[in-house]
Amino acid sequence: MNPRVDLAQKRGELRDHIRDAAIAEFAENGLRGASTQAIADRAGITKTKLHYYIDSKEDLYQQSLDHIVGIWEELFDGIPLDLGPEAFLSFYITRKISFSIHHPAEVRMFANEIMRGAPMLRSHWAGSRASTLRAAARIEDWVSAGLIRQVDPMLLQFNIWALTEHYALMAPEVRYMLGLAEDAPLDEAKIAAEVTMLVLRGLKP
Amino acid sequence: MNPRVDLAQKRGELRDHIRDAAIAEFAENGLRGASTQAIADRAGITKTKLHYYIDSKEDLYQQSLDHIVGIWEELFDGIPLDLGPEAFLSFYITRKISFSIHHPAEVRMFANEIMRGAPMLRSHWAGSRASTLRAAARIEDWVSAGLIRQVDPMLLQFNIWALTEHYALMAPEVRYMLGLAEDAPLDEAKIAAEVTMLVLRGLKP
Amino acid sequence: MNPRVDLAQKRGELRDHIRDAAIAEFAENGLRGASTQAIADRAGITKTKLHYYIDSKEDLYQQSLDHIVGIWEELFDGIPLDLGPEAFLSFYITRKISFSIHHPAEVRMFANEIMRGAPMLRSHWAGSRASTLRAAARIEDWVSAGLIRQVDPMLLQFNIWALTEHYALMAPEVRYMLGLAEDAPLDEAKIAAEVTMLVLRGLKP
Amino acid sequence: MNPRVDLAQKRGELRDHIRDAAIAEFAENGLRGASTQAIADRAGITKTKLHYYIDSKEDLYQQSLDHIVGIWEELFDGIPLDLGPEAFLSFYITRKISFSIHHPAEVRMFANEIMRGAPMLRSHWAGSRASTLRAAARIEDWVSAGLIRQVDPMLLQFNIWALTEHYALMAPEVRYMLGLAEDAPLDEAKIAAEVTMLVLRGLKP
């Protein structure tokens, strides 16, 4: 075994560990409200050690944000583009709800950044917008082909984002209203089914 | 004119002004990330003067939260209860989207609090849950009467919340994707129409 | 009745009331540690009203100190000077212990000022020293006359002050060690008797 | 030389240095009146550095108090218990007066705490009381054995405390009355002799 590889790997793992701790802290308290001490605590290291691995809090924030965007894009890379609306949307919604339920911190940190006006996210938005516009075009095609009713293709996408991200952002509220314990798992399948049905039926020609 | 009334009014206005400044700051930075200095700056007063009017940052936060909950409840008091699903839902959605678009800070602060686990909101939730359960019962009635399709009445409500609040929470993203300027007004009527249609059609029996 | 007299009297009473509140607060927290808010609270008035009646915290402190010195001097004015040591000392000790037990705050505030180096008491000390030296001379006379043993007349006075003031300064400790409740009265007569006996026997030729 | 030892030692010394500065400040101004800025100034460090070494002002106060209690107990550990009253008392008084004269700040801080009702000292008092009661029993034995006159054993102890602590608490007054400069040393031997004589003679059967 090459010990240098092990070391590098270990360091990489620690970096990932730090990033996850940071995402959790940023999700809960935002950039300003997050403290490097809290991040260090979550990561189980000292504050000094944390600062040895990062350049600054803002930099760690940016990194974490980039990481989330990366996951996001990756997540929808694998969906076949030539499916009809029904298959595509149910696929997309299911996957996104699954991610929201299992990675709420990522979604919350992302939303938090947008709520602040997204000053550190704007660099990613150009690409994001391009693919959103492409998706809009495809939706228009569906409309033209009579596969779905007349609909605003941009607002439709926003609405789907709203529906799927809600179960990450507002999970505590959802749990409380359902009478679930704070750590109880949400019924991913049921939620995905309800949302999918709402959207698909809502789009029927 | 009675000067005493003027004074009291002025004070009341200042208090409201402070609360609005606080909501804006809390919406952007959360409880921890908000600084009393920033709130004072937004309100156009000195930090000392701010602290003359409030007991503590946490207290101001709680007050602001209570205020938002108050508005919220008031907002839906006036909706006639005996309307059918179509009228009721379009009424409700329209009103809520209007509020979201015109008072995004209130919605964001609220969401922020929930993302943190809602430690300071829990006191309000008991009442909130009761009315949510009542609404669920009404929805079940609509289902029984065949007015809408079979649907989970709790998830339906969550979905409507998601759709309506999204245009407050994610307004910067929405604007960017639509190619609008940062301060451009969102087309309230169109958004309400699209969301209403999605929901009403999505619920057709 | 002359209402103007009543008013003046009322004001005078309030001033006394404030002074007593101040002494209590200064006794417990010293000049720096005392807050005008706390003094106002003890006096049952608002802070603004307090500041209407005083010039400054330091001034109130000085006034209170002067008042205590005045009481002090008055207290020993009435003791006949031509008594022998036995009568004089028992008289003096009894009176001083009585004052200490019934007015601990005054004694504590005084002691507090001395512990700080007595910066605001020095003006009174010239007179104080003169009478202490006079008393020392009288004690020397008693020694010369063979009424008491050879003793340092200054240290004797310090020792008597120590013994008598202790029951004001350290009352909480005394009470605790005796197993008394925090508000239980100290047995003035017994304490005076013990101290007197210690001193008188301790001075026997 | 081991540099690690040096460092640890240095740190320990700084901690001691801070504690001494704190005792001096607390002695003069009490807990409320003492400022961390003033303590830092006395210790010759910045306020931030001070706060790096302490948890809070209150904690530093408690620590300092504990330290004093520790010294106190240590101070009287070495006195042989089987001495007769004369030897024991002269030993005890001499030692306590010596401490009072050389460590007035410690005694003053202690007294200050008691004057405030000893809220942070009460934990130590249980043990203190036990040993005071034991000492009282020994005094009773002396009385029974006819070695000293009938005396209240608790009040006797209070009186000795009063006499010995006075030269710490009221040193400025003592100095002024004796015509000494503010920093002039007190004549430890003479004071101890006078107090010892007063007590021993005052207890003669």
Added chain:
DNA sequence: GATGAATGAGGGTTCATTCAT
């Protein structure tokens, strides 16, 4: 004479970061 509002200075404490080793 009396009082709610206002304020500059300072209170104790935490912050993200850098230093020194």
Added chain:
DNA sequence: TATGAATGAACCCTCATTCAT
């Protein structure tokens, strides 16, 4: 690479006092 020590800026808040009526 790693870490305890250190630090200037900023944090929330209270202070004694003055203002304005």
